[in-house]
Amino acid sequence: MTYLYLALLLPLAGTLLLAVIGxxxxxxxxxxLFTIATFAASVRLALEVFAHGTLISPGKLFxxxxxxxxxxxxNAFVGMTTAIFSGPYMAHELAIGRVDAGRMxxxxxxxxxxxxxxxxxxxxNNLGILWVAVEGATLATVLLVSLYRTPKSIEAGWKYFIxxxxxxxxxxxxxxxxxxxxERVLPGSDEALLWSVLHQRAGQMDPAVLxxxxxxxxxxxxxxxGLVPLHNWLPDAHSEGPTPMSAILSGLLLNIALYxxxxxxxxxxxxxxxNLAGLMMMGFGLLSFTVAGLLLHRQQDVKRLxxxxxxxxMGLMTFAFGIGGPxxxxxxxxxxxxxxxxxxxxxxTVGHVSHVAGSQTIDRIRGLIHTQPAxxxxxxxxxxxxxxxxxxxxxxxxxxxxxxxxxxxxxxVIPLLSGLAxxxxxxxxxxxxxxxxxxxxxxxxxxxxxxxxxxxxxxxxWLGLSIPGVLVDWLDQATVMxxxxxxx
Numbered sequence: 001m002t003y004l005y006l007a008l009l010l011p012l013a014g015t016l017l018l019a020v021i022g023x024x025x026x027x028x029x030x031x032x033l034f035t036i037a038t039f040a041a042s043v044r045l046a047l048e049v050f051a052h053g054t055l056i057s058p059g060k061l062f063x064x065x066x067x068x069x070x071x072x073x074x075n076a077f078v079g080m081t082t083a084i085f086s087g088p089y090m091a092h093e094l095a096i097g098r099v100d101a102g103r104m105x106x107x108x109x110x111x112x113x114x115x116x117x118x119x120x121x122x123x124x125n126n127l128g129i130l131w132v133a134v135e136g137a138t139l140a141t142v143l144l145v146s147l148y149r150t151p152k153s154i155e156a157g158w159k160y161f162i163x164x165x166x167x168x169x170x171x172x173x174x175x176x177x178x179x180x181x182x183e184r185v186l187p188g189s190d191e192a193l194l195w196s197v198l199h200q201r202a203g204q205m206d207p208a209v210l211x212x213x214x215x216x217x218x219x220x221x222x223x224x225x226g227l228v229p230l231h232n233w234l235p236d237a238h239s240e241g242p243t244p245m246s247a248i249l250s251g252l253l254l255n256i257a258l259y260x261x262x263x264x265x266x267x268x269x270x271x272x273x274x275n276l277a278g279l280m281m282m283g284f285g286l287l288s289f290t291v292a293g294l295l296l297h298r299q300q301d302v303k304r305l306x307x308x309x310x311x312x313x314m315g316l317m318t319f320a321f322g323i324g325g326p327x328x329x330x331x332x333x334x335x336x337x338x339x340x341x342x343x344x345x346x347x348x349t350v351g352h353v354s355h356v357a358g359s360q361t362i363d364r365i366r367g368l369i370h371t372q373p374a375x376x377x378x379x380x381x382x383x384x385x386x387x388x389x390x391x392x393x394x395x396x397x398x399x400x401x402x403x404x405x406x407x408x409x410x411x412x413v414i415p416l417l418s419g420l421a422x423x424x425x426x427x428x429x430x431x432x433x434x435x436x437x438x439x440x441x442x443x444x445x446x447x448x449x450x451x452x453x454x455x456x457x458x459x460x461x462w463l464g465l466s467i468p469g470v471l472v473d474w475l476d477q478a479t480v481m482x483x484x485x486x487x488x
C-alpha cells in the first residue's frame with residue numbers, strides 16, 4: 001500500500017504548499033509537478049494490484065481492487081493533463097484581470113485539494129469516509145465555481161452548495177441505514193461500515209432496510225452524478241467556473257459519485273435477491289439520458305451545452321450499471337474511461353475557444369477553423385468522438401451497451417437509439433457553425449496548449465480501434481467484482 005499512501009500524501013502536500021505559494025508565477029508548474037508525481041504513484045499502485053490482486057491496508061481503512069484502481073489511475077491522469085492546460089489558461093485569466101493573486105492561490109490549493117478528496121473517496125474501505133470525501137469534494141468545487149466572484153458565479157456556487165448539500169445529506173441518511181442493517185449482523189463490531197466486510201455479509205442483512213437505504217443513496221449520490229431531476233446545479237457550475245474546473249468536474253467528480261452508487265448496489269443486490277436497485281438506476285438513467293438530449297438544443301452557452309452532454313452520458317452509464325450483467329457492466333466501465341478523457345478534452349478546447357471569441361456565447365463563437373485551426377480541429381474531432389462516431393472509444397462502449405440492452409430489455413433499444421439521435425442533432429447543430437461559420441471581425445488567435453487534448457483524443461481513438469489486452473483483463477476483473485461474472 002506504499003504507493004497508495006504516496007498518491008494520497010502528494011496532493012495533501014500540494015494543497016498545503018500551494019496555499020502558501022499559489023499566487024506566485026511558478027505555482028502553475030508546482031501544481032503540474034505534484035500531479036505528475038501523483039500519476040506516477042498511481043501507475044505503480046495499478047501495476048501492483050494487477051500483479052497481486054486486491055490490496056487492503058492494516059486496519060482495513062483502505063481497499064484497492066480492480067474496480068477502483070483503474071479509476072484512481074484515470075483520476076490521476078486527467079488531473080495531470082488538466083493541470084498542464086490550466087497553467088497558461090489561468091495565466092491568461094490573471095492577465096485580463098478576471099482573477100487576482102489571492103484567487104490564484106485559492107485556485108491552485110483547491111485544485112490539489114479536489115484531487116485529494118477524489119483519491120480518498122475511491123480508495124477508502126469505510127463507507128462513512130467515502131461520504132466525507134465526496135462532501136469534501138463539494139466544498140472544494142464550490143470555491144472553484146465561485147472563483148471569479150461575479151454575481152452569476154456566486155449564485156452558481158451557492159446553488160451548487162445548497163442542492164448538493166441537501167442531496168448528499170440524503171446519502172448520509174442512507175449510509176446510516178446501511179450501518180443500522182450491519183449492526184444487526186455484526187453487533188458491537190467496529191467493522192460495520194467497512195465495505196469489504198459488508199460485501200461478504202450482505203446476504204445476511206435486512207433486505208427492507210437496505211432497499212430503503214438505497215433509495216436515499218440513489219437520490220444523494222444521484223444528485224452528484226447529475227441525474228434528472230437532480231441536475232440543476234450542474235449547468236450553472238460548468239458555465240460560471242474556470243474551464244479547468246469544468247474539465248475535472250465533468251471528467252472526475254461525476255464518475256466518483258457513480259462509483260459510490262455502484263458500490264452500494266453491490267451490497268443491496270445480494271440482500272434483496274432481485275434487481276430492484278438496478279431497475280431504479282435504469283429509470284433515473286433513461287430519464288436523464290432523454291431529457292438532457294432534448295435540452296442540448298436549447299443551449300446558448302457553450303459550456304452549458306457540454307454540461308448537458310455530461311448529464312446525458314452519466315445517465316447512459318447509470319442505465320448500463322442498472323442493467324447489470326457482464327456485457328453492460330464492461331461497457332459502462334469502458335464508457336467511464338472514454339467519456340472522462342473526451343469530455344475533459346472538450347472543456348480544455350472550450351477554454352481556448354472562449355478566449356478566442358472573448359465569450360462563452362455560442363453565437364459569438366464562429367469560424368474556429370480559420371481563427372484558431374488547432375483548437376478548431378480538436379473541437380471538431382472531440383465533438384465527433386463525444387457523439388459516438390466510429391472508430392472512437394465511445395462508439396465501442398455504446399455498442400456494448402446496446403448489445404446488452406437488446407439481450408435483456410429489447411424494447412428499450414428504440415428509446416435509446418432515439419435519444420442518441422436527438423443528442424447527436426443537438427451537438428452538430430451548434431458545432432457546425434462554431435467550426436465552419438464565418439468568424440466575427442476582430443477575433444485573433446491566442447496562445448493555446450493543445451497537447452493535453454491531442455493525447456486524450458489519441459487514447460480515445462486507440463480504445464475504439466483496439467482495446468489493449470491488459471485493459472481488457474483489467475476491466476474484466478472489475479466486471480467480475482461488480483456482477484460476479486466476466487465477459488471473458
